[in-house]
Amino acid sequence: MPSPVESGQEIMIPLFDAESAGAPVHVNWQQSLSQRKADYYALTADNITTGEQVPFFIAAEYYKSSTKANPSHITKVGELVEGEGYKVKVDGRLQYGQKNAQGELRFIVYHDKERKPYQHRFIETAVGSATAGKAAEMAKAFGVGGAAGDQIMDHLKAIVGDYLHTF
Template identity: 30%
Template sequence: MTIEKGNQVTLDVNQLTDKEVTVKWSQSFSDRSQQYYVIPIQKGGEDSMIFVQKSYLDSFKGKLSGNTFTVDDSFQYGQKDKSGAGRWLAYHDKSQKAYQWRFVESMISKLGNAGIELLKKLGLPVDLGPLKLLFGDYLHNY
């Protein structure tokens, strides 16, 4: 599944704050971290996920119409490869420059088997060694 700008994406609003992770990275020679909610999403019946920065939750809620939102320029994305396979979203302060694998690594560390199962559904590798090679990119802008 490839989530593109303009797509309608659905979620269960009751799951907005169920899963929280800390993403850690280095930027401008300093260590940084940020709290994110990991929320399961669907597009066209296929599963994915969105990382919503905790301090951006109210802003994200403002984008919801019931249980759907439209992907626009305010979102970034990570993915398995250039074909868009395994694409997932981030809604946060876009000046933060964490590598894609930092998000996925944080999810696996915090959510354990549930995180691993979601990665498998997306067709993403579970072993963190290869993840660091595949996700060596920063998040992409729409």
């Protein structure tokens, strides 16, 4: 099991490529008695510090090339490493979800922290909307031996109803 990403470590976010990023996943939640929704890209980031990989969700408006004017766009907060991606230090700009207090199956979310979806909204959405190849990638990222979405969800039942945490 990979060690959980910690504050102060550095991660590499892949360069935006519409084909490899695939379609954004739609995350729905309820906040302040109203329905909310937002699009995210479900990626795999490299933890430069440990050499491991970590599931990473980024708000579409912080990642797509057409939204570079956004002051929170990845191009404004990450250090460009030509041909690789954006190097980002794990800090209070990022949030995370995990299976338990030991940090098992930790994933990272970069978005507007005014959004308050439960952790499980990201996992259910990413697994449910994944293509066969993307499902296998998500299964690997979450430390599950197969590509089956049911397997991933069985491992993540413990996070239901828990908000994201800030590093």
